[in-house]
Amino acid sequence: MDQFDVTIVGAGLAGLHLARLLAQSGLRVALTDRKRALDESVHTTGIFVRKTLEDFELPEDCLGPVIRDVTLYSPRLRAINLASTDDEFRVGKMCLLYGRFLKRCVHAGVEWLPEMRYLDQATAAGGSIVRFDHHGEIARIHTRYIVGADGATSRVAEGLRLDRNSEWIVGLEEVFQGVELTGPPQLHCFIDPRLAPGYIAWVVNDGEETHVGVGGYPSQFEPARALTEFHSRIGHLFDLRDAELIDRRGGRIPVSGILRRIANERGLLVGDAAGAVSPLTAGGFDGCLRLSTFAANVIEKFIKTGDEMVLANYSGERFRSRFISRRWMRRALACVKNASLIEVGCAMLRLPILNSFGRHIFFGRGSFPDVSAEQMPRLASVRGL
Numbered sequence: 001m002d003q004f005d006v007t008i009v010g011a012g013l014a015g016l017h018l019a020r021l022l023a024q025s026g027l028r029v030a031l032t033d034r035k036r037a038l039d040e041s042v043h044t045t046g047i048f049v050r051k052t053l054e055d056f057e058l059p060e061d062c063l064g065p066v067i068r069d070v071t072l073y074s075p076r077l078r079a080i081n082l083a084s085t086d087d088e089f090r091v092g093k094m095c096l097l098y099g100r101f102l103k104r105c106v107h108a109g110v111e112w113l114p115e116m117r118y119l120d121q122a123t124a125a126g127g128s129i130v131r132f133d134h135h136g137e138i139a140r141i142h143t144r145y146i147v148g149a150d151g152a153t154s155r156v157a158e159g160l161r162l163d164r165n166s167e168w169i170v171g172l173e174e175v176f177q178g179v180e181l182t183g184p185p186q187l188h189c190f191i192d193p194r195l196a197p198g199y200i201a202w203v204v205n206d207g208e209e210t211h212v213g214v215g216g217y218p219s220q221f222e223p224a225r226a227l228t229e230f231h232s233r234i235g236h237l238f239d240l241r242d243a244e245l246i247d248r249r250g251g252r253i254p255v256s257g258i259l260r261r262i263a264n265e266r267g268l269l270v271g272d273a274a275g276a277v278s279p280l281t282a283g284g285f286d287g288c289l290r291l292s293t294f295a296a297n298v299i300e301k302f303i304k305t306g307d308e309m310v311l312a313n314y315s316g317e318r319f320r321s322r323f324i325s326r327r328w329m330r331r332a333l334a335c336v337k338n339a340s341l342i343e344v345g346c347a348m349l350r351l352p353i354l355n356s357f358g359r360h361i362f363f364g365r366g367s368f369p370d371v372s373a374e375q376m377p378r379l380a381s382v383r384g385l
Contacts, residue, residue: 004030004111005303007130007143009118009156011038014271014288015149016101021296023108027303030141031105032116032132038102039095043251045173045204045211046092047187050363052286053090059100064091064206067185070362074346075192075339077233082355084363089187091206092285121146121159121266128266144303146267147295152252154273160266163259163316165275169199169282172223172250173213176243181207187362188237190230191342197221198334199282201230203238210243215253215282217334223250253282255330257323258291263298263314270295274316279323279330281361 006022008015011033019031035041048058067089072080106112116132116139127144148156157164190201197220204211212234214226231240259275262268270276276287298314301307336342349358 002030003142004028005143006030006145006147006299007032007141008147008149010149010151010273011102012149012151012271013101013285014292015147016098016105017289018147018149018270018292018296019110020101020105020108021293022299023105023110025296025300027300029109030111030113030143032113032118034115034117036115038098042094043249044094045213046094047204047283048090048092048285049283050086050088052289053087056289058092059097062093062097062100064093064208065185066090067187067206069184069186071186071188072346072349072358073188073190074343076343078346080346080349080358082359082362086363088363091204091209091211118150118155123266145299148267148269148273149271150273152254152272154269156267157269157273160264162264162269163261165254165256165259167256168252168254169215170218170223170250170252171213171215172227173211174227174245175247175249176210176212176240177246178243179205179210179238179240181205191346193337193339193342195226195230197337203234205238210238212240253277253284255279255282258316258319260316260320262316263311265308265311268295268299268314
C-alpha cells in the first residue's frame, strides 16, 4: 500500500497550488483526481481579478488580454459603463493553466494519480486509509493527512465530518471563437431576476474568446432554457451567428461564504470545498489560492510537529467576519425578484455616490482576507508559480 504524508483529493486550482507548496516543503504528496486529464470537463469561466494578478505570478501565456471595462445592463438593457485605469481582469485559459500547474507539481515531487474516484476513508494507525475506485478496482492509500479539494459538494468533507456547503448557485456558459470585438475588451453583466435569479447573466469578450453564460439559484430557473433566452435577448448586441462554439460548461458555485469548521486532526478543506468564494460576486480564484497557501503552512507545521493546536489557526470562524457585508448583500440579492425594482436600482447607480459603490464592487481589491505574517510564520512564497 502506498504511503504519503498528504493526500489531496481534487486537482483543481486549489489542489494543484497546495500540492506544489507541500512538495516543495519536503513532504510526500499524492494528488488524485477522478479525471484522466485535467483538460476534461473544465467547469469554470476562469476570470482572475487584479488582486490575484498582482500578488500571484500566473504564467502569461495562460491568460487572455487585459480587461478594464465593465458594462452593467438593467432588465430593460439600459447600459451603465464603468471603466478603470488599472488592469482589472484577465480570463484564464484554464486547460493550459491546469496543465502548467500539474507539470510544476510533478517537477516538485508530487505523485500524480489520475482516474482515482474517491470512495471513503477510515482511521488507521498514523493517519487514515483512503479508498478510491481505479478502473473498477479498489485502490488504497495510507496517508497522514487528507485534503478535500473536491469542489462545492465535497465528499471528503463528509468523510472528515467537517462542514459542507448548503447554498449555491449554478452556472452554464458557452465559449465562442470568432466573435468580432467592438471597442476594448469588456465584461458585460446583465441583471435580470427572470433570466438569472439571484445572480447575473454575462458576456466576457477579451478579443480572443467570448464567454456567454447565465447563473442563478437552481430552484428558481432552468439554466439551459435561460441561456437560450439570453442568446435571443442579446442578439442585437453581440453577433454570434458565425462564431465557432468551442466549449459548453457548467457547475455549482457555493455562495454562503467560507465554512466554519474546515479542519481537524485527520484533514482539512480548501477551495470551493471550504466555501472560499465571495458570497456576492461568486469569485473564487483569489480565495482558493490564498487559502491553499495558508493551508500549506498549517499542514507542514502539523505534520512536522504533530501539534494539533496548529490546526486551530485554520478555522473558518476567523474569516467569516470579513464576509458579513457580502453575505447580507447576497441575501438581499436573493430576495429581490421584481425586475422593476432592479431597474430603479440600476438607474440609481448613475448617481455619483452609488456609481462609486459599483466601481468598488467590480474594481476594489477586497477579496479573501490576507493572513498576517504573524499568523503564518513559515509561509512559503506565493510567487514563483
